[in-house]
Amino acid sequence: QSALTQPASVSGSPGQSITISCTGTSSDVGSYNLVSWYQQHPGKAPKLMIYEGSKRPSGVSNRFSGSKSGNTASLTISGLQAEDEADYYCCSYAGSSLWVFGGGTKLTVL
Amino acid sequence: QLQLQESGPGLVKPSETLSLTCTVSGGSISSSSYYWGWIRQPPGKGLEWIGSIYYSGSTYYNPSLKSRVTISVDTSKNQFSLKLSSVTAADTAVYYCARRPGGLAAFDIWGQGTMVTVSS
Numbered sequence: 001q002s003a004l005t006q007p008a009s010v011s012g013s014p015g016q017s018i019t020i021s022c023t024g025t026s027s028d029v030g031s032y033n034l035v036s037w038y039q040q041h042p043g044k045a046p047k048l049m050i051y052e053g054s055k056r057p058s059g060v061s062n063r064f065s066g067s068k069s070g071n072t073a074s075l076t077i078s079g080l081q082a083e084d085e086a087d088y089y090c091c092s093y094a095g096s097s098l099w100v101f102g103g104g105t106k107l108t109v110l
Numbered sequence: 111q112l113q114l115q116e117s118g119p120g121l122v123k124p125s126e127t128l129s130l131t132c133t134v135s136g137g138s139i140s141s142s143s144y145y146w147g148w149i150r151q152p153p154g155k156g157l158e159w160i161g162s163i164y165y166s167g168s169t170y171y172n173p174s175l176k177s178r179v180t181i182s183v184d185t186s187k188n189q190f191s192l193k194l195s196s197v198t199a200a201d202t203a204v205y206y207c208a209r210r211p212g213g214l215a216a217f218d219i220w221g222q223g224t225m226v227t228v229s230s
Contacts, residue, residue, distance in 0.1 A: 001173055003156065036216035038157075045206060045223055046157065051216035089157050093215055097162070097170040101149075104156040 004102035011108040017078040020105045022090030030071040034093035037075045085109040112137040114221035128194040132207030143212035146190045150203040197228045
């Protein structure tokens with residue numbers, strides 16, 4: 001059970017769109033449409049932003065969207081805002097009631 | 111609204127056992143179809159799922175930590191607990207407790223986290 005692979009950092013200017021990838025294997029991301037995404041500001045607990053690949057919890061902006069292709073899931077943030085600057089983590093179900101997280105991506109809003 | 115709060119020693123000596131408790135308020139830990147989990151984050155690093163416990167007591171552990179981890183639930187106190195034995199400096203991290211509804215493949219409510227340092 002290895003950590004999912006995310007880019008260490010991404011950046012974008014206000015108003016632009018960015019996409020964060022999350023690559024797993026056929027045993028986790030590829031087998032289940034059960035990827036979730038979390039936003040974490042410095043010193044704070046993670047916050048659920050996307051679940052089951054593309055669903056948004058109540059209260060999360062529709063600027064956040066998720067998708068999956070093969071063994072790679074993606075989080076897209078459109079209309080970037082300064083408050084979106086944070087770390088983002090993906091998480092996938094890995095079978096047998098096990099879960100695996102990604103290494104995290106630092107988003108910088110230029 | 112449901113809240114989770116971690117508690118326990120902030121400093122543990124190498125080779126000893128780390129013990130943390132998560133207190134659930136604003137709801138019952140015995141409510142059906144909820145899993146209660148522990149997730150940790152070493153300083154400057156990513157998140158790692160440690161394990162989860164179902165309200166009925168069934169447990170699920172990260173294979174890489176399974177030999178050292180025990181998660182239990184105390185319904186009378188509305189708490190669940192983590193024990194991690196034979197700790198080393200590599201276990202230094204912020205430890206979070208979190209809830210996962212059975213019908214939701216995600217951790218929807220998190221505690222604020224508690225920092226545990228392993229050092230002599």
